[in-house]
Amino acid sequence: MGFLSRSWAIAQKDIVAELRTRETVISMLLFGFLVILIFNFGIEPGLREENLVKPGVLWAAFTFAGILGLNRSFAQEKENDCLQGLLLCPVDRAVIYLGKFFGNLVFTAIMGVVVFIFFSVLYNVDLVGALLPMVLILLLASVGFSSVGTLFSSVSVGLKTRDVLLSILLFPVMVPVILAAAKSSARVLDGDGLGAGSLWLGLLVVYDVVFLAISVMVFDYTVEE
Amino acid sequence: MTTLPAIRVRGLWKYFGHFAALRGLDLDVEAGRFLTIFGPNGAGKTTLMKVLSTQSGASEGSVVVGGVELPRGAGELRRRIGVISHNTYLYPQLSAYENLVFYGRMYQVPDLRDRAMSLLEEVGLVGRMDDRVATFSRGMEQRLSIARALLHQPDLMFLDEPYTGLDQHASRMLRDVLETLHTGERTIVLTTHNLEQGLEMCDDVAIQVRGRMVYREPIESVDRASFEQTYFDYVGKEFRWDS
Numbered sequence: 001m002g003f004l005s006r007s008w009a010i011a012q013k014d015i016v017a018e019l020r021t022r023e024t025v026i027s028m029l030l031f032g033f034l035v036i037l038i039f040n041f042g043i044e045p046g047l048r049e050e051n052l053v054k055p056g057v058l059w060a061a062f063t064f065a066g067i068l069g070l071n072r073s074f075a076q077e078k079e080n081d082c083l084q085g086l087l088l089c090p091v092d093r094a095v096i097y098l099g100k101f102f103g104n105l106v107f108t109a110i111m112g113v114v115v116f117i118f119f120s121v122l123y124n125v126d127l128v129g130a131l132l133p134m135v136l137i138l139l140l141a142s143v144g145f146s147s148v149g150t151l152f153s154s155v156s157v158g159l160k161t162r163d164v165l166l167s168i169l170l171f172p173v174m175v176p177v178i179l180a181a182a183k184s185s186a187r188v189l190d191g192d193g194l195g196a197g198s199l200w201l202g203l204l205v206v207y208d209v210v211f212l213a214i215s216v217m218v219f220d221y222t223v224e225e
Numbered sequence: 226m227t228t229l230p231a232i233r234v235r236g237l238w239k240y241f242g243h244f245a246a247l248r249g250l251d252l253d254v255e256a257g258r259f260l261t262i263f264g265p266n267g268a269g270k271t272t273l274m275k276v277l278s279t280q281s282g283a284s285e286g287s288v289v290v291g292g293v294e295l296p297r298g299a300g301e302l303r304r305r306i307g308v309i310s311h312n313t314y315l316y317p318q319l320s321a322y323e324n325l326v327f328y329g330r331m332y333q334v335p336d337l338r339d340r341a342m343s344l345l346e347e348v349g350l351v352g353r354m355d356d357r358v359a360t361f362s363r364g365m366e367q368r369l370s371i372a373r374a375l376l377h378q379p380d381l382m383f384l385d386e387p388y389t390g391l392d393q394h395a396s397r398m399l400r401d402v403l404e405t406l407h408t409g410e411r412t413i414v415l416t417t418h419n420l421e422q423g424l425e426m427c428d429d430v431a432i433q434v435r436g437r438m439v440y441r442e443p444i445e446s447v448d449r450a451s452f453e454q455t456y457f458d459y460v461g462k463e464f465r466w467d468s
């Protein structure tokens with residue numbers, strides 16, 4: 001059984017646990033819906049600049065809801081000290097990181113797509129035309145978000161102030177992802193298609209590759225005693 | 226020709242900030258022996274177990290376990306050690322069987338399903354194999370934890386306060402399972418502060434106080450009746466030295 005299949009075993013374990021408790025994804029979705037709803041009340045109907053505001057609303061909801069999932073990610077490994085059990089396994093630390101990353105990616109991507117569908121109903125977005133390009137943007141943003149988020153979640157898990165610390169650590173590093181995702185989705189929501197935002201998509205891809213590689217390399221140092 | 230012991234520790238220091246949890250500790254455990262380490266709370270028993278089982282690095286000193294020098298050979302050693310702690314390392318939302326299969330995949334255990342089933346039978350949990358660990362009593366969790374630690378058939382076992390939180394019945398069951406592990410082929414190190422349970426199965430007895438081994442004897446030369454007094458003499462003496 002190879003490197004990736006053992007990582008997948010870790011992700012699969014997280015997914016099975018989530019299917020049983022439904023704690024993480026449900027709370028992420030509810031929080032995402034609430035953020036969108038609150039912004040919806042705050043934005044005046046028929047506002048001329050509404051199109052400029054919309055992507056910001058979507059990505060604010062994505063980021064805040066995503067943080068909830070990341071906070072749970074390593075917290076569940078602390079129950080019964082399971083993280084130590086994992087670290088005792090004869091696997092490379094990168095296997096553990098990638099396993100947790102895959103799990104977070106699945107939860108974040110699902111949350112992103114469902115929140116977008118809810119958003120499109122409330123903000124009158126052409127769902128049929130926008131869904132596929134938006135799914136691609138959401139997926140790329142989820143990779144960047146989960147890669148750095150998984151790393152920082154492992155850093156903050158042992159601390160009493162982990163909820164606050166994770167947000168403080170993560171948000172500044174996530175700026176390029178949120179910026180690129182908001183800019184490219186603005187083009188899609190305007191009906192210009194993915195091509196118009198290709199530069200921003202390129203930035204997302206580069207961010208994903210660079211930060212995933214860095215996270216794999218430094219994860220070892222975050223979990224060693 | 227002298228053979229290297231299964232565990233050889235020399236001059237082991239472990240600091241947490243300025244606090245030294247282990248202070249120049251030396252330890253030898255011959256292969257196949259069962260060593261029980263007694264010590265009061267704060268003696269550094271768990272810290273020692275964490276260093277021996279690759280969970281934590283030494284600040285100073287040399288640690289060789291199973292012929293492997295730590296921390297360099299930690300990855301290699303993890304295939305050969307089993308750890309049972311007061312924490313069970315079990316996922317509450319997975320069933321007993323799923324927990325074993327998950328860890329078995331991590332250890333790349335061959336014939337995993339058969340191995341998991343035979344271990345569940347050994348620890349008496351076949352009837353509850355599909356139930357979530359969250360529904361288990363502390364004793365059942367600890368028995369499953371033993372099965373988890375034995376999945377990959379380790380030749381070195383580290384048992385860190387495994388009796389913690391168990392009632393008498395569960396302790397008895399745990400003791401029976403541990404007895405089956407003591408075949409002479411496995412090197413076992415147990416830490417406890419419970420004198421009665423610790424003396425039951427061991428080959429060697431040690432007392433650790435304030436990060437040092439202050440007593441070490443084979444069980445044959447230990448007078449069980451007066452050991453409690455011996456223990457308190459050593460513990461009391463150490464506390465007086467440090468005060």
